[in-house]
Amino acid sequence: MKRIITLTVMNRPGVLNRITNLFSKRNYNIESISVGYSEQEGMSRITCVVHVDNDGVLEQITKQLNKQIDVIKVMDITEQSIVARELALIKVVSNSSTRNEIYSLIQPFRASVIDVSKDSLVIQLTGESDKVEAFIELIKPYGIKELARTGTTAFLRGTQKPSQAIKPYSIV
Amino acid sequence: MLQETAFTKMKAENEPISGAELMLEALKKEQVEVIFGYPGGAVLPIYDKLYDSKILHILPRHEQGGIHAAEGYSRVTGKPGVVIATSGPGATNIITGLADAMMDSLPLVVFTGQVATGVIGTDAFQEADILGITTPITKYNYQVRSIEDIPRIVKEAFYVATSGRPGPVLIDIPKDIAAGTANVPEEQEIVLPGYQPTVQPNYLQIRKLTEAVSRAKKPVILAGAGILFSEGYEELKQYAEQQSLPVVHTLLGLGGFPAEHPLFAGLAGMHGCYTANMALYECDLLINIGARFDDRLTGNLQHFAPNATVAHIDIDPAEIGKNVQTHIPVVADAKEALKQLISQEGKPPVHQEWLDTLNAWKKEYPYFYKEDDRLKPQKVMEMLYEKTKGEAIVVTDVGQHQMWAAQYYKFSKANRWVTSGGLGTMGFGLPASIGAQLASPESIVLSISGDGGFQMCTQELAVIREQNLPIKIIILNNSSLGMVRQWQEIFYESRFSHSKFSSQPDFVKLADAFGIKGYLIEDEAQAETIFNEVLTNNEPVLLDIRIDPDENVYPMIAPGKGHHEMVGVKP
Ligand SMILES: Cc1ncc(C[n+]2csc(CCOP(=O)(O)OP(=O)(O)O)c2C)c(N)n1
Ligand SMILES: [Mg+2]
Numbered sequence: 255m256k257r258i259i260t261l262t263v264m265n266r267p268g269v270l271n272r273i274t275n276l277f278s279k280r281n282y283n284i285e286s287i288s289v290g291y292s293e294q295e296g297m298s299r300i301t302c303v304v305h306v307d308n309d310g311v312l313e314q315i316t317k318q319l320n321k322q323i324d325v326i327k328v329m330d331i332t333e334q335s336i337v338a339r340e341l342a343l344i345k346v347v348s349n350s351s352t353r354n355e356i357y358s359l360i361q362p363f364r365a366s367v368i369d370v371s372k373d374s375l376v377i378q379l380t381g382e383s384d385k386v387e388a389f390i391e392l393i394k395p396y397g398i399k400e401l402a403r404t405g406t407t408a409f410l411r412g413t414q415k416p417s418q419a420i421k422p423y424s425i426v
Numbered sequence: 427m428l429q430e431t432a433f434t435k436m437k438a439e440n441e442p443i444s445g446a447e448l449m450l451e452a453l454k455k456e457q458v459e460v461i462f463g464y465p466g467g468a469v470l471p472i473y474d475k476l477y478d479s480k481i482l483h484i485l486p487r488h489e490q491g492g493i494h495a496a497e498g499y500s501r502v503t504g505k506p507g508v509v510i511a512t513s514g515p516g517a518t519n520i521i522t523g524l525a526d527a528m529m530d531s532l533p534l535v536v537f538t539g540q541v542a543t544g545v546i547g548t549d550a551f552q553e554a555d556i557l558g559i560t561t562p563i564t565k566y567n568y569q570v571r572s573i574e575d576i577p578r579i580v581k582e583a584f585y586v587a588t589s590g591r592p593g594p595v596l597i598d599i600p601k602d603i604a605a606g607t608a609n610v611p612e613e614q615e616i617v618l619p620g621y622q623p624t625v626q627p628n629y630l631q632i633r634k635l636t637e638a639v640s641r642a643k644k645p646v647i648l649a650g651a652g653i654l655f656s657e658g659y660e661e662l663k664q665y666a667e668q669q670s671l672p673v674v675h676t677l678l679g680l681g682g683f684p685a686e687h688p689l690f691a692g693l694a695g696m697h698g699c700y701t702a703n704m705a706l707y708e709c710d711l712l713i714n715i716g717a718r719f720d721d722r723l724t725g726n727l728q729h730f731a732p733n734a735t736v737a738h739i740d741i742d743p744a745e746i747g748k749n750v751q752t753h754i755p756v757v758a759d760a761k762e763a764l765k766q767l768i769s770q771e772g773k774p775p776v777h778q779e780w781l782d783t784l785n786a787w788k789k790e791y792p793y794f795y796k797e798d799d800r801l802k803p804q805k806v807m808e809m810l811y812e813k814t815k816g817e818a819i820v821v822t823d824v825g826q827h828q829m830w831a832a833q834y835y836k837f838s839k840a841n842r843w844v845t846s847g848g849l850g851t852m853g854f855g856l857p858a859s860i861g862a863q864l865a866s867p868e869s870i871v872l873s874i875s876g877d878g879g880f881q882m883c884t885q886e887l888a889v890i891r892e893q894n895l896p897i898k899i900i901i902l903n904n905s906s907l908g909m910v911r912q913w914q915e916i917f918y919e920s921r922f923s924h925s926k927f928s929s930q931p932d933f934v935k936l937a938d939a940f941g942i943k944g945y946l947i948e949d950e951a952q953a954e955t956i957f958n959e960v961l962t963n964n965e966p967v968l969l970d971i972r973i974d975p976d977e978n979v980y981p982m983i984a985p986g987k988g989h990h991e992m993v994g995v996k997p
Contacts, residue, residue: 264620267569268557279562310747317744323566323586326620 256285257312258338258408261300261319262292262327269324273300276322282306282315286340286405297326301407303383331410338408341378342386343368347397348375356396363389374399382406442607445573445599446475449537452580453481456535458508460484460499460864462492466512467552468539471605484864484893487885489516491857493523494883497532498821498861501844504657506533506587507861513539513601514552518559522851524594525563529848530678531655533592535583540569542602556598565593570603578614585616590623591742592655623741627758632766635713635737635754639669640773642711642735644780647673648694648723651847652716652740653682658761659840662715663687665764670775672784674702676717677832678847685836691784695723696983697829700791700995701784703981706731707989708783714738716760719749720848729988739763793833793981794997800974801949803827803902807834809950810872810900813957818870818898819844819862823855823879826908829979831874842869853882856899860886863895870898870961877903877930887940890966898961899942899968901933904975912978937968944968 263269270289277284285303292299306312312330319328348356353375360367360377363385369376379389383406390401443451449472453461460482465473476483486492489511496507511520517538527534541550560567566586568579576599583595639645653662659682666673666689673683674694683690692702703725706712712734717723719738724730730750737754738746746755756763795804807830810818820835821844822828828845837843844862846854859873880901890897904911910925937944945960947953947969960967980994 267571268561268567271558272561275561310751314744314748321742321744323618323621 255306257304257306257330257332258336258406259302259304259316259319260329260331260409261302261325262294263298263300263322264324264326265291265296265298266324269298270300272322272324273302273319276318277302277304280314280318282311286403288405288407290407299407299409301405303406331408335411335414336408337411338382338406339380340383340386340406341380341404342390343400343402344377344379344390344393344398345374345400346377346393347373347399349373352396356393359389359392365389441610443610444471444475444607445570445576445604446472448573448576448610449580449599449604450475450479450481452577453508456506456580456584461508461510462486462496462499462861463510463537464489464492464512464516465510466516466539468513468541468601469510469516469537469599469604471601472510472537472539472599482864484860484889486857486860487888488883489519490522490853491860491883491886491889493520493534493536494526494851494854494857495861495864495886495889496534496536497523497527497530497854498844498858499865500527500532500534500861501858502819502841502862502865504655504841506535506584506592509534509536511536511538512552513541513556514554516552517554517556517598521559521563522849522853524560524596526846526849526851526854527594528563528565530846531592531651532594533587534594535580535587536594536596538596538598539604540598540600543571543600544602546600556596560596563594564596565591567596567598569598570600573603573606573608574611575614576603577611578616581614582616582618586618586621590621591740591745624743624757625741625759625762627739627756627763627766629766631754631756632763632770635756636767636770636772638711638735638737638754639671639713639775643777644709645669645671645711645713645775645777646691646705646709647671648676648706648712648714648717649673649679649682650676650715650717651678651682652760653679654840656716656741656759656761657840658715658759658764659683661761661764661768665768668768669772670777670781671713672705672781674698674705676720676723676847677845679717680832680843681837681840684838686838688785689781691788693832694989695720696725697833697979697981699793699833700981700992701787703983703989703992704787705784709734712736714740715764716740718742718745721749724749725983725991726986726988729990791995795977796997798974801947801953801972803830803904803973803977804834805950806900806902806953806971806973807831809953809957810961811835813961814870814872818842818872819866821845821855821859821862821871821873823875824850824852824909825876825879826904826912826977826979827874827876827902829909830902833979852876852879855879856883857886857889859897859899860889860893860895863897864893871896872898872900874900874902876908877901877905877927877933878907880933881931884936887937887942887968891941895966896964897966899937899966901968901970903930903933903970903972904977905930906975908975908977909979915978916982916984933968933970942966942968944970947971
């Protein structure tokens with residue numbers, strides 16, 4: 255199963271290396287990882303999308319992450335009300351005969367064209383990973399020249415349904 | 427407590443102070459008694475300051491020897507072992523020791539030199555990415571980026587290494603940082619918001635465990651090295667006696683509970699005794715205190731404690747549920763948890779039948795070996811136990827001899843057993859015994875190695891001579907990599923691929939070359955005479971003991987098997 259885990263980490267040198275190192279050391283399967291500064295000074299926010307076989311592995315991942323000295327907080331937010339977004343840049347083959355068709359695909363996905371050349375378009379798309387994937391499938395037949403994705407970044411919505419209190423992993 | 431150090435003096439005068447001096451002052455503040463270090467270009471500024479320092483400095487003959495010695499020191503004292511190595515090759519030579527200490531949770535504070543800040547990343551002479559290399563095998567690591575940070579970083583490093591689940595911490599110091607000067611910083615506080623080990627147990631879990639104990643018909647305590655790190659041995663004894671709970675030990679836990687105690691059920695695991703392993707197999711309540719359910723202990727997890735409610739007390743929450751599903755998790759320091767358990771004064775126990783069963787097993791299935799005209803390693807261990815009245819510090823290397831030592835030397839007290847468990851590092855024993863003897867100068871230190879592993883850090887004989895350490899070096903010589911040979915015999919149709927030595931050094935002459943007296947022992951009578959002569963004198967000695975080369979370690983749980991599938995439990 256796919257899980258979204260967010261980390262608040264101290265902004266110390268090598269912290270990203272510690273996290274990725276842990277994933278490889280413990281043989282965890284990671285799909286994407288995105289990092290950037292958070293609202294607190296000296297702290298960064300990391301969003302990891304991982305694939306796990308069962309709850310036991312998931313519990314181990316959260317515990318091992320929590321054990322890292324630079325990690326302040328770990329949350330598995332998969333089951334919460336969240337906003338999750340990923341950005342994709344797609345350079346797609348296009349000429350005068352296909353351009354209009356591509357534009358018509360872009361619209362329902364609220365993607366935008368951010369660069370145009372004689373034989374290609376660069377499309378920018380944001381959304382949940384499913385939406386990004388669906389769009390990529392759709393656009394593939396036209397010929398994708400280049401594709402870059404940021405990986406998911408996510409956090410909790412302002413209001414949570416009461417039943418969805420955050421699943422605690424601490425057994426303290 | 428705060429004596430006036432050069433640091434405080436200089437601070438008063440507000441003179442610039444060098445990074446190296448700040449480092450040594452910080453070590454003094456941590457009351458470091460001994461450093462195991464090896465100099466080189468990148469640490470020359472530190473060595474220049476060490477020239478005037480009063481801290482004892484031990485120069486191993488290989489950095490690996492240095493870090494294993496620090497591990498031995500740490501295991502016996504409970505204090506962090508301190509190591510210095512130079513950049514590049516010096517730093518990479520301590521990798522095995524770091525991994526070993528990480529696996530066995532030994533607190534170390536390790537300093538490595540680094541090339542100057544300006545050339546980091548340019549493949550400068552003797553540069554190695556030691557942070558990158560050591561991240562997975564240290565509890566934490568630092569590279570010092572500014573001189574002013576040194577006091578805080580050293581303070582943090584000692585705190586991290588020794589608190590929670592102990593482990594090695596590395597501090598990488600670029601040469602310009604060590605050599606450069608700065609105005610002495612104000613006293614700095616530790617900044618570790620993401621590190622707050624849980625020491626006190628959750629009351630509800632303690633209640634749950636107490637109730638489980640009162641209901642249990644077949645309870646058993648599995649005690650690991652967490653008992654030693656938390657210094658909870660007295661509490662363990664008290665609790666076990668209060669509730670009549672039998673205790674089994676992991677390899678690393680030995681000494682946490684007195685071996686001659688009627689409630690002691692022995693060593694568990696791959697070469698543990700029948701009683702201990704069957705106690706784990708048959709129990710209905712398993713109370714793990716400070717052990718990590720290592721695979722050499724559990725055997726095949728599918729057959730591990732199949733009928734038990736599992737309680738696990740560990741200061742590291744990540745260990746709970748990692749290998750074995752746990753019903754009563756208790757995140758806490760072992761000693762604190764035991765204190766709480768004792769104060770619950772649970773109902774008097776109702777499991778006399780179980781204790782009787784264990785006692786019957788103990789009688790029926792003791793360790794055994796066949797006696798014939800060849801000198802048996804088990805006999806040697808029994809003799810060593812008797813001659814040292816069970817009071818020696820026993821340091822081992824890795825292999826068959828390690829298992830025989832664990833089986834036959836009965837520890838009545840804690841912190842007298844020094845062995846490499848998790849990583850199983852050959853070459854550990856001889857240098858570790860140096861640290862152990864420095865830690866406890868009055869004790870008899872038996873350094874027991876195989877003829878193979880002894881050759882992995884032989885060079886440290888020079889330190890033993892130099893420091894006049896009266897270590898009793900015992901080589902159980904079977905002319906082979908015995909443990910490998912044993913596995914080949916059992917699992918590979920006796921195809922002894924590269925496990926028998928066709929040429930061996932003359933160990934007695936070798937000792938002589940280092941100025942250490944050596945003896946060859948080929949039979950029991952010689953052992954008797956020579957043990958009497960050398961074990962209690964104040965001189966180092968090397969004993970090359972020729973044991974039966976065909977002897978194997980039993981009982982044994984073969985890989986993939988469960989505790990109930992032990993072989994070699996009876997003659
Ligand atoms: C550094 C290292 N290399 C290889 C091994 C694998 N190994 C485990 S026991 C053993 C044999 C040890 O032989 P010896 O030191 O003579 O001890 P014995 O088993 O004969 O008592 C070997 C090679 C190891 N544990 N450590
Ligand atoms: Mg051998």
